[in-house]
Amino acid sequence: MNFKLKDIGPQLMTVIAVVLVFGFFTYNAQVNMESRGIDFGYGFLSQESSFDVQFSLIEYDGSHSYFRAYLVGLLNTILVSVIGIIFATVLGVIVGIARLSPNYLINKFAAFYVEFFRNIPLLLQIFFWYFAALRALPLPQDAEAMFGVSFLTIKGLYVPAFIWQNFNIFFYSVVAAIIAIIVIRIHAKKLQETQGKQTPVLLISIGLILILPLLSFLIGGVRLSFEVPVLKQLATTSFIYEGGVSLPPELIALALSLSLYTATFIAECVRAGIQGVGKGQKEAAASIGLTPNQVLKLVVMPQALRIIIPPTTNQYLNLTKNSSLAAAIAYPDLVLVFAGTALMQTGKAIEIVSITMFTYLSLSISISILMNWYNKKIAITEK
Amino acid sequence: MSKINFLRPDKSNLYTFLYLGSFLFFISVLDVLLNSFFSLNITAFLPGFLSFLLPLILGFIGLYFIRIELSGIKQLDLLNKHINTNNFNAILSLLIIFIVLKSIPPIASWFFVDASFAGDSKDVCTGSGACWTYIKVWMRRFMYGMYPNGEQWRINLSFIALALLGSVGYFATDRFKKYLTLYYVVIYPFIAFLFIFFFISGGPVFFDFSYGIIAAILSIIIGFFIPSKFKFYYFLIVPLALYVLLKYFIFYEELVELGKLDGLNWVETGAWGGLSLTFIISFFCLIFCFPIGMAFALGRRSGFPLIRYISIGFIEFWRGVPLITVLFMSAVMFPMFLPADFFIDKLVRCIIAISLFEAAYVAEVIRGGLQALPRGQYEAAKSLGMGYWRMHIFVILPQALKLVIPGIANTFLALVKDTPLIFVVGLLEIVGMLNLAKTNPEWLGFAMEGYVFAAIIFWIICYAMSKYSYNLEQKYKTDR
Numbered sequence: 001m002n003f004k005l006k007d008i009g010p011q012l013m014t015v016i017a018v019v020l021v022f023g024f025f026t027y028n029a030q031v032n033m034e035s036r037g038i039d040f041g042y043g044f045l046s047q048e049s050s051f052d053v054q055f056s057l058i059e060y061d062g063s064h065s066y067f068r069a070y071l072v073g074l075l076n077t078i079l080v081s082v083i084g085i086i087f088a089t090v091l092g093v094i095v096g097i098a099r100l101s102p103n104y105l106i107n108k109f110a111a112f113y114v115e116f117f118r119n120i121p122l123l124l125q126i127f128f129w130y131f132a133a134l135r136a137l138p139l140p141q142d143a144e145a146m147f148g149v150s151f152l153t154i155k156g157l158y159v160p161a162f163i164w165q166n167f168n169i170f171f172y173s174v175v176a177a178i179i180a181i182i183v184i185r186i187h188a189k190k191l192q193e194t195q196g197k198q199t200p201v202l203l204i205s206i207g208l209i210l211i212l213p214l215l216s217f218l219i220g221g222v223r224l225s226f227e228v229p230v231l232k233q234l235a236t237t238s239f240i241y242e243g244g245v246s247l248p249p250e251l252i253a254l255a256l257s258l259s260l261y262t263a264t265f266i267a268e269c270v271r272a273g274i275q276g277v278g279k280g281q282k283e284a285a286a287s288i289g290l291t292p293n294q295v296l297k298l299v300v301m302p303q304a305l306r307i308i309i310p311p312t313t314n315q316y317l318n319l320t321k322n323s324s325l326a327a328a329i330a331y332p333d334l335v336l337v338f339a340g341t342a343l344m345q346t347g348k349a350i351e352i353v354s355i356t357m358f359t360y361l362s363l364s365i366s367i368s369i370l371m372n373w374y375n376k377k378i379a380i381t382e383k
Numbered sequence: 384m385s386k387i388n389f390l391r392p393d394k395s396n397l398y399t400f401l402y403l404g405s406f407l408f409f410i411s412v413l414d415v416l417l418n419s420f421f422s423l424n425i426t427a428f429l430p431g432f433l434s435f436l437l438p439l440i441l442g443f444i445g446l447y448f449i450r451i452e453l454s455g456i457k458q459l460d461l462l463n464k465h466i467n468t469n470n471f472n473a474i475l476s477l478l479i480i481f482i483v484l485k486s487i488p489p490i491a492s493w494f495f496v497d498a499s500f501a502g503d504s505k506d507v508c509t510g511s512g513a514c515w516t517y518i519k520v521w522m523r524r525f526m527y528g529m530y531p532n533g534e535q536w537r538i539n540l541s542f543i544a545l546a547l548l549g550s551v552g553y554f555a556t557d558r559f560k561k562y563l564t565l566y567y568v569v570i571y572p573f574i575a576f577l578f579i580f581f582f583i584s585g586g587p588v589f590f591d592f593s594y595g596i597i598a599a600i601l602s603i604i605i606g607f608f609i610p611s612k613f614k615f616y617y618f619l620i621v622p623l624a625l626y627v628l629l630k631y632f633i634f635y636e637e638l639v640e641l642g643k644l645d646g647l648n649w650v651e652t653g654a655w656g657g658l659s660l661t662f663i664i665s666f667f668c669l670i671f672c673f674p675i676g677m678a679f680a681l682g683r684r685s686g687f688p689l690i691r692y693i694s695i696g697f698i699e700f701w702r703g704v705p706l707i708t709v710l711f712m713s714a715v716m717f718p719m720f721l722p723a724d725f726f727i728d729k730l731v732r733c734i735i736a737i738s739l740f741e742a743a744y745v746a747e748v749i750r751g752g753l754q755a756l757p758r759g760q761y762e763a764a765k766s767l768g769m770g771y772w773r774m775h776i777f778v779i780l781p782q783a784l785k786l787v788i789p790g791i792a793n794t795f796l797a798l799v800k801d802t803p804l805i806f807v808v809g810l811l812e813i814v815g816m817l818n819l820a821k822t823n824p825e826w827l828g829f830a831m832e833g834y835v836f837a838a839i840i841f842w843i844i845c846y847a848m849s850k851y852s853y854n855l856e857q858k859y860k861t862d863r
Contacts, residue, residue, distance in 0.1 A: 011689040018693060025720035032719050103472045104465035105479045119845035120838045121800040124814050128838065131821065132831040321705035328806065339711050349715040357704045357712070364703035 029350065042355075044346050045070070051341050053332045055248050066342055073337035074359065080254050080333065081320040087259035088319060089312075092266025099271045110267070118264040123325055125261055130253035130329045137249075140231060140239040149228050155240070157247040158229040165223035173216035174209075181205045250331035254323065262319045266312055273308030274300070306378050313371050317364055324360075334359060392448050394455075401459070404448030411442035412480065419485045439477055446473040505826060517829040518836050521820050525813055525836070528656015534648060538659050541578045548574060565607070572670045573600040579663060584650060598625035652730040653809070658840065660812040664734060665799045671738035672798070673791075676745025681775065683746065684753055694746075701743035709736050710807040733805050741798045748790035752783035785859045792852030796845055813837050 033040060045067040052062050056072040057079060098110035117125070135154065138144070143153040150159040164170065181204075188199040216222045229244030277300050285299040286292075326333035327340060339356045343349060392400045415438050417423040426434040446467050454460060466476040497512025500519070508514035518525070527535050548571060552563050576596055602622040609617045655663070682694030701709070713736035714729075721727065756779060764774040784791075803814035811819060817833040820826060 011687045014687075014690050014693060028722055029719050032723060035723065101472075102465070102468055103476060105476045106472070109479050115846065116842070119796075119800075119842045119849070121803050121814070121841055123803040124834060124837055124841060127814065127818065128831075128834040131818075132834050135830070324705040324707045325804070327707060335705070335707055335711070339708065343715065349719060353708065353712050353716045357708050360705055360708065361700065361703040365699065 038347065040350065042351055044348055044351070049342065049345070051345060053337055055251065055332055066346070069342055070334070070338050070355070073332060073334035076331070076337070077320070077323055077326075077333040077335075080251060080258070080323050080326065080331070081316075083251075083255045084258035084262065084319050084323065085316050087255065088262040088266055088315075091259060091263035092312075093270055095263060095267035096270025096274070099267060100274055114264045114267055117260050122257060122261045122322055123328060125257040126253060126325055126329055129257050130250065134249050134253055140241060149226070150244075151229060151241060153241075154249065155246075156249045157252055158241040158244050159247070160226040160228045161243065161245045163225045163227055166221050169220040170213060170216050170222045173212045173220065177208045177212040180208050180212075184208075248331070250326070250329050253329060254326050254331050258319055258322060261322075262315055265315045265318075269308050269311045269315065272311075273304040273306075276307045277303045309378075310371060310375060313367065317367055320363060321360060389448075392451050394451055394453070397451060397454055397456075400448045400451060401454075401456075404445040407441045407445030407448065409445075411438040411440075411445065411477070412484070414438045414441075415481050415484050419488050438481065439474070442477045443470075443473060446477070508829075513832050513835070514829050515832065517820075517826055517832050521816075521826070521833075524657060524820060525816050525833075526657045527659055528811055528816055529654040530650055530656065530659070531648075531654070534650060537583055541582050542659070542662070545575055545578060569600060569603055573597075573604075575666065575670075576600075579667075583655075583663075584652065594626055594629045598622050598629055601625055652728050655730065656811040656813075657816050658813045660805075660810065661799070661802045664730075664737065664802050664805065664812070665795075667734045668737045668741060668798055669795055671734070672741040672745050672794075675738065675742035677749055677780075679742065679746040680749035680753060683750055698743045698746050701740050702747065706737070706740055706801055706804055707807055709740050710804060712736070714808040729808055730810060733808055733810060737798065737801065737805075741794060741801075744794045744797070745791065748787050748794055749783065751790060752785075752787035753779065755786055756783055788852060788856045788859065792849060792855075796848055799844060799848070800841070813840065 046065050048063060049066045049069045050062045051069070053060055053069065053072050055076065057075045058068075058072060060068055060072045095110045095113055098106050099114070101107050101110075137152060137154045140151070140153045140155055143151045145151055150157065152158075184199075184204055185201055188201045191197050191199060217224075227243045229241040229246070231239055232242045233239055281299055281303065282295055285295040290298065323333060324335045327336040330336065334356060339352055343352045346352070387396050387399065392404075414425055417425060424434065426437050429437065447470070449459065450463055450467050450473070451459070452463070454463075467473050493512045495512075497510040498515055499507045499510055499512070500515050501507055502516050503520055504516075505514075507516055523532060523535070527538055530538065551566065555563055599622055602618070602625055605621070606614065606617060679694045679698055682690050683698060685691050685694070710733065713732040717732060717736075718727075760778060760782065761774065764778040769778065802812055805812060806815040806818075814837055817830075817837055821830050821833060
């Protein structure tokens with residue numbers, strides 16, 4: 001009896017404490033909501049939202065429901081995160097490799113970049129780009145064209161829009177090319193394992209991904225045209241661009257600062273990963289007659305990626321969570337649209353904050369589950 | 384003299400190549416230098432495109448000529464090894480040299496040459512450079528927020544006193560060294576708390592929260608002198624008793640009415656701000672998040688499944704949400720969870736929210752250290768007959784914490800960099816004050832100066848912290 005008490009005692013006390021705290025909170029919430037005449041429920045999600053959002057990827061106006069507003073915010077969050085992740089990865093990998101360069105100047109330049117951007121709060125960087133740097137851009141009427149078709153102005157970046165005809169055929173051709181490449185890769189690997197023959201997989205892949213979509217243009221009736229933004233006068237001193245796609249300055253400032261900031265962390269991950277591969281590995285690979293490219297591709301990268309990918313995914317998650325700072329410069333992301341405007345209108349604090357947190361939570365947890373699965377898959381299996 | 388092949392520089396004509404290459408390289412650098420510092424274009428007679436690329440081409444040829452392996456000249460070999468290993472590296476080196484040369488004049492002129500420093504109104508800022516007068520005029524607001532000018536000596540005095548008290552560790556003699564941990568973990572935070580609660584605030588800012596803190600810390604201090612036989616009962620009863628005693632008998636609310644306790648004016652937390660608020664928040668969050676994080680790290684490694692699952696849930700929850708939503712929660716949702724007459728100050732709510740948030744990250748870092756320790760350490764401690772707490776305090780944690788110094792430092796850096804987010808609940812530390820000053824109609828158009836100023840301050844703080852953590856890591860590094 002005694003040893004059981006020893007085991008159960010601490011657990012029971014912890015559970016009781018947790019239950020008490022939660023019970024206390026729930027009880028107070030009930031009392032408070034009753035006294036303020038608020039009822040708890042998620043029914044408001046289907047009500048008409050009656051507020052407008054400046055920038056949205058899907059069709060939305062005040063007559064749509066609160067749930068639609070939630071989707072608008074979520075899509076905007078995902079948009080800025082994806083843009084940020086792409087740029088941060090490219091920049092981070094370049095800087096990370098530059099940090100290992102034997103060239104003294106490049107090395108120091110990369111180190112300076114990392115030390116500089118890492119030690120300044122992200123919010124300050126966002127404010128700097130949005131309120132100070134992007135405000136120095138020209139007005140729409142004074143903007144000079146970049147490559148003749150896009151305009152970077154104080155009101156945002158205007159780029160040509162793609163107008164597709166028969167887009168689905170093009171899409172299917174790309175999918176078909178990707179499937180064909182995967183099949184060929186599997187086949188080539190089998191061929192090499194059984195007969196030792198090597199197939200030029202890379203060349204075939206490049207050919208396929210170019211030829212199949214091209215065929216869709218020639219045979220499938222796919223047409224692509226561009227809609228170039230055109231300057232239009234609204235009043236004597238007010239100009240805007242019409243047509244094309246416009247990216248608001250909030251999005252540009254946010255994506256820019258997120259990628260510059262996160263790239264420093266990714267650069268450090270990349271550097272640690274490449275340094276983590278032992279020198280002996282490279283020498284051993286070279287001594288069995290692999291070319292430098294093969295050494296990199298077959299020996300160094302697979303081992304470095306094993307070290308690089310987990311912390312880098314963490315950085316991607318951080319970037320996604322940091323994109324919620326959008327609220328500070330009024331980019332309509334999930335926090336601003338839903339936890340800001342929608343909360344002010346409905347007053348449903350508990351419901352809305354919990355939905356917002358749950359959204360971020362499920363995003364993080366699903367990615368970390370994926371990561372754990374990947375880690376298990378690539379972990380070195382010792383024989 | 385052997386035949387010269389200009390496509391293949393070799394050692395036999397070393398000096399020809401060396402002089403020619405250095406000359407070309409010198410010309411290219413000189414061109415850029417003159418261009419950027421004196422806006423002279425010595426190659427203006429060429430077509431614009433060629434004139435633009437000429438320094439790069441000349442420099443590249445120059446570097447190509449002096450790239451001679453094993454030349455026997457020490458400096459040349461060093462140069463080749465470091466910036467001139469191959470064509471690609473040569474071009475990159477040239478580009479970096481040119482970019483640096485090109486960017487020095489505009490930056491220097493904006494910062495110093497064309498900048499205005501004198502005066503105390505907007506009128507002096509007519510030049511094209513920065514207007515540091517703006518920073519000078521607003522300095523007090525950036526440092527102290529809306530804290531009344533006449534009372535700011537209280538903040539200064541508190542910070543100086545706390546800095547002095549914090550540096551005690553450096554001067555402690557060997558006799559007192561063994562008490563340092565106790566001092567830093569229990570007594571110092573208590574003194575800091577008293578300073579900020581009574582001195583900077585000058586009044587009843589924290590209410591219930593403060594009674595709880597004082598009771599807890601007092602009881603921990605007294606707890607050291609209680610024989611371990613009674614410790615369990617002591618901690619069961621005394622903190623609560625102290626709390627009740629404090630709240631209803633010693634500092635009961637009528638006594639703590641505004642300004643009655645001492646002669647200081649009460650300054651509400653809404654008026655606190657600027658850099659001093661950044662320090663206050665970072666300081667308290669740093670103190671609170673460490674023990675909480677350590678508790679959850681141990682909880683996550685605990686043998687009791689229920690405690691483990693609760694810890695996992697806690698850690699994963701806080702790590703999965705952005706800080707801004709946590710602050711939103713503390714601002715709009717948290718008051719709903721408390722009794723209607725229960726008042727917790729905005730600043731305290733902020734500190735609790737950030738502490739819990741960062742504690743989850745600290746917990747994960749410490750767990751990494753605990754996992755990295757070999758099993759033998761646990762087994763050795765157990766075989767000596769140590770219990771759970773004794774084993775962790777004397778054997779496991781000292782080693783684990785030593786391992787995770789860099790991780791902890793990164794978390795603390797993240798904490799300092801996260802403090803500007805408190806604008807969500809309406810508290811304005813330095814970045815928030817900048818945004819406020821930016822919208823002042825008399826001082827429009829100086830956003831850039833403000834952000835650069837704040838960036839420099841934050842950069843210095845964060846860089847110093849990371850260097851300090853690096854030193855700490857080297858100091859406690861032991862080979863195992």
